[in-house]
Amino acid sequence: MVVLILEKVPIGLKGELSRWMIELKSGVFVGKVTARVRDLLWEKVKKESQGNPGILLWSAQCEQGYKIEFWGCPSRIPTFWEGLQLMTKPLKP
Structure with a gap:
């Protein structure tokens, strides 16, 4: 399974993603797509998102059962702790 979470998505990109x-x-x-389709869609998102943040999650054979990739500057930051990928919300100054 693949999950894409995008902010401020251009209409054309939404249409392309909704095909898959x-x-x-x-x-x-x-959606449930192959690794190749997932990677191609992610490259398209990074190219056409105009710098807006995005998060890609997919099922994987690891301890957590999924992996995460980020693009842009999301509101939460990935933190690696003893082999686990956790999310950290930065403190406001």
Whole structure:
């Protein structure tokens, strides 16, 4: 399973992603695609998102059962702790 969470998605990119995945909520896409299609869609997102943040999650054979990739500057930051990938929300100054 693949989950894409995008902010401020251009209409054309939404249309392209909806050919392969279901849009559950604005900017949240879910689907079951091959690793190759997942990687190609992620490259397209990074190229056409105009620098807007995005998160890609997919099923993987690891302790957590999934992996995460980020693009842009999301509101939460990935933190690696003893082999686990956790999310950290930065403190405001």
